[in-house]
Amino acid sequence: MRLLTFLRFYREIRKGGPADLDWIQRQGLLAVKLTQIFALRPDMLSIEKCRQLQKMYRNASTIPSEDVMRILEERAPVSFHESIVWFDEEPLAAASVGQVHRATLSTGEEVVVKVIKADHKKRFQRDVKRMMRMMRVAIAISPKLRKVGNPISLLRHVEDYTTRELDLRNEIRGGSELKSIQEKLADDFPMPRLRFPKYYPDLSNEHVLVSEFVEGKTLEECIEGKGLAWDYLIELFRIHGAYMFGVGTFHGDLHPGNCIVDDEGNFVFIDNGAVCEAPKNVSVPLFKFFESLSKNDLDLAFEALLGLADERPSDDRLTRFNARMSEIYSGFGDKSVGEQSLTELMMRTVRAAVEDAGADFGEEGFPIIRSLMYMDGLVIRTHPEVKLIAEMGPSLVEFREGLGLE
Numbered sequence: 001m002r003l004l005t006f007l008r009f010y011r012e013i014r015k016g017g018p019a020d021l022d023w024i025q026r027q028g029l030l031a032v033k034l035t036q037i038f039a040l041r042p043d044m045l046s047i048e049k050c051r052q053l054q055k056m057y058r059n060a061s062t063i064p065s066e067d068v069m070r071i072l073e074e075r076a077p078v079s080f081h082e083s084i085v086w087f088d089e090e091p092l093a094a095a096s097v098g099q100v101h102r103a104t105l106s107t108g109e110e111v112v113v114k115v116i117k118a119d120h121k122k123r124f125q126r127d128v129k130r131m132m133r134m135m136r137v138a139i140a141i142s143p144k145l146r147k148v149g150n151p152i153s154l155l156r157h158v159e160d161y162t163t164r165e166l167d168l169r170n171e172i173r174g175g176s177e178l179k180s181i182q183e184k185l186a187d188d189f190p191m192p193r194l195r196f197p198k199y200y201p202d203l204s205n206e207h208v209l210v211s212e213f214v215e216g217k218t219l220e221e222c223i224e225g226k227g228l229a230w231d232y233l234i235e236l237f238r239i240h241g242a243y244m245f246g247v248g249t250f251h252g253d254l255h256p257g258n259c260i261v262d263d264e265g266n267f268v269f270i271d272n273g274a275v276c277e278a279p280k281n282v283s284v285p286l287f288k289f290f291e292s293l294s295k296n297d298l299d300l301a302f303e304a305l306l307g308l309a310d311e312r313p314s315d316d317r318l319t320r321f322n323a324r325m326s327e328i329y330s331g332f333g334d335k336s337v338g339e340q341s342l343t344e345l346m347m348r349t350v351r352a353a354v355e356d357a358g359a360d361f362g363e364e365g366f367p368i369i370r371s372l373m374y375m376d377g378l379v380i381r382t383h384p385e386v387k388l389i390a391e392m393g394p395s396l397v398e399f400r401e402g403l404g405l406e
């Protein structure tokens with residue numbers, strides 16, 4: 001992405017009216033991924049603008065059928081061609097990196113085939129390098145950017161998980177890793193409603209992935225059909241929160257299109273290629289922060305965030321931090337997510353913690369915050385009357401007891 005293109009991209013994102021999503025898609029994978037990030041930032045953009053940008057999660061362009069068949073002919077393994085007896089050339093779904101088609105194996109098993117789109121990788125890596133240079137200039141001009149919404153950290157995070165997405169073998173590895181964690185926790189923290197799709201590694205490679213066809217609806221489809229009960233949604237948060245806070249290894253892109261509710265009522269995590277790691281020095285202070293918030297113990301919550309700083313701030317900075325946080329969380333316990341967005345609170349919290357307490361969320365903190373934004377968005381769209389953190393209280397207690405959090 002060249003400078004003039006980036007300037008127009010930024011203008012499309014920040015302007016008052018709707019962004020030109022078709023133009024953004026034509027600028028390549030990096031532009032799409034960054035737009036998806038901005039779609040989760042109502043602290044920077046209006047709610048209406050965020051909703052428009054969220055279309056980038058659902059309305060990705062598709063590959064013409066003749067190109068799909070050419071990609072399969074050139075890139076799919078021999079075993080794939082020997083095993084597929086029917087292939088639907090019309091895509092079932094499309095995303096920024098690839099698209100999915102239904103198919104049938106010679107055994108009669110119904111499967112889906114994910115196909116990576118054109119040669120994204122070289123252009124994506126080139127665009128990241130160019131933008132990295134621009135961001136370094138921006139940080140030199142405004143050093144506070146290094147910690148508050150650090151664009152370099154954000155860009156590295158986007159580069160890391162997108163590069164992993166571009167190798168479909170990582171989806172098999174990620175699904176296997178998350179399933180293994182579930183099995184190890186079965187006694188102390190059972191998650192019976194969670195499952196992962198069956199993969200066919202012998203029929204797959206870097207460019208083509210074969211997995212089972214899951215009968216059910218994505219969370220996005222459930223939301224649109226008004227079919228997500230609160231007790232069901234809180235169970236999803238319990239599962240995802242256990243991976244984030246208790247284990248520190250979790251699905252790094254669990255937006256509403258990447259979780260299917262199957263016909264038996266299970267949550268099926270798909271697109272498991274972007275597994276993220278959260279070290280204890282980041283996940284534990286954040287866990288303690290939310291645990292204290294759930295009890296409406298604001299003083300203890302603010303104290304927990306100091307664990308993200310290399311050293312305890314001076315008395316003056318601490319006084320300023322506590323005063324600023326008290327203002328941010330004024331009336332917190334009495335307000336639902338419809339009255340105050342958790343996403344907006346978190347962004348204001350990050351700024352206060354960095355500027356006044358010297359906290360450093362680093363690259364590792366961003367995937368957790370992004371996951372919380374997804375959760376917040378789900379609640380706002382389905383149960384805006386809920387007090388999310390208070391409702392999460394019992395699960396947070398279970399994390400501490402069942403997962404050994406100290």
